[in-house]
Amino acid sequence: MELIYTGKTKNVYRLEDGNYLLKFKDDVTGEDGVFDPGSNVVGLTIEGAGKAELRLTKYFFEILKEQGIPTHYVEADIDNVTMTVKPATLFGKGLEIICRYRAVGSFFRRYGDYCEEGQPLDAFVEVTLKDDAREDPPITEDALDMLGILTHEEYAVLKELTRKIALIIKTELAKKDIELYDIKFEFGRVGPDRQITLIDEISGGNMRAFKDGRHIQPLELEKLILD
C-alpha cells in the first residue's frame, strides 16, 4: 500500500485493486486554535477528530447512495479510521464547490456592502480553485470554461448536483434542529464514462452548522447527528 499524497486532514494510499484508501487524521483546519472550515491551514489537532469525521462521512455518503447520488465511496473502516474510495480525476488541480444558505465567512467578507451578516441565501453556489499559495481564489463559470477546467455544460451539472446534495445534508441536520449555514464539496470524474461524482468527505470540517444560534464544532456535530 503506497502513500501517494499527504493532505492537511487526510493521507491517501493507492490500493492494489486500483481503489484508494483515505486515512483520516486528527488535524482540522483553522487559525489560532479556532476551527474554521473556510481556512486553508491546519490550526489544531483534536484527539478523535479523524474518527468522528469518518463516522459522519460514512453516514452521509450512505444516505447519498440510497438517494442515487454518485459518490466515490466504497466502504469505511471506523476502527482503522480509513475509507476506501474509487479512483477519481480532479477538475484541473481541484475545485471547491460551496453552497451557501447564510451570508457568513468569505461571502460576507467580500459582499458585506450588499448584505447583512447571516442573511439567508437561496442555496447560492460558488467555486474556488484549490490553490493554497493563492488562497483558494474564487472563479467564475466563464473563467473555468476558458481555462479548460470545466465546460459550461459540466458547470451546470455540478451546480445542480451541489444544490441537491446540500439540500439532503441540510434536511438531515434539520432533523436534529441543526441549521446548515454553508457546506463545501469536492467533485471529480469517476469510471469509464467519467461521471461527475462527489469525492473527498462530508463532515464537520466541510460545513458551518448552528444550533440555537450557536456554532457547532466538528466533534460535537458528529455526536449530535449520530448519538
Next chain:
Amino acid sequence: MELIYTGKTKNVYRLEDGNYLLKFKDDVTGEDGVFDPGSNVVGLTIEGAGKAELRLTKYFFEILKEQGIPTHYVEADIDNVTMTVKPATLFGKGLEIICRYRAVGSFFRRYGDYCEEGQPLDAFVEVTLKDDAREDPPITEDALDMLGILTHEEYAVLKELTRKIALIIKTELAKKDIELYDIKFEFGRVGPDRQITLIDEISGGNMRAFKDGRHIQPLELEKLILD
C-alpha cells in the same frame, strides 16, 4: 455648481440643467510611485495627466458615439479639464467590468496555476465590486443577480457591450501598433428608459497597453494616439 463627489482621479459637480461636470485631476492610481490601472489607491501625481486623460476620453467617446454605443458623454472642455455628462444611476454602489486579452494583473495573480503570464485570452469579461475597503472583490453573475445588483438579462447586455467597446478601443490602438492587454469600464443606467450606458472615462488610467513589448504609461498613450 455644487461639488457632490471627490473621487480618486476626478471630482464631480452637479450642473443646473441636471447634467454633471467631471473635473479631471492629475492623480493616477498605483502604488509606490508606479502607475497601475488595477490599483485602488492614488500612487502618484503627474502634471498634465488629467488633461491627457480627458483628451483621450473625448477622442474615444466620440468614436463610440459614431458607432452607436450608448455613453454618458455630452461634451468636453479641454482647457478647463472638464467633461459634461448625462446623469446615470449606478449598479449597486458601482461595478468595474474588465475585458482581458492577456493574462496579466489580478487575473494572473488569481489563476497563475492555470495559465502563463501574458497568455492570450479571448476577450474574457469579469466583474468586480467598487469597494475600496474590501479591495474590489470579484463577483459572479449568480451573486450579482442574487444580491439584486444586476439581473441575468442585464448581465448579458453588459457583457456583450463590454466586448464590443473593448474591441473598438483595441482596434484604435492597433492602428498605432499598440496592443491592448486589458481595459476596465463602468456602466450605469441613463435616461427615462434606464438604458445600460458606458460612463466614467476611457483613458490610459483604465487600461494596460503595450508597444513592442513595453508598457505604455498613461501620458505616453495619449501622445501616441493623438499626436
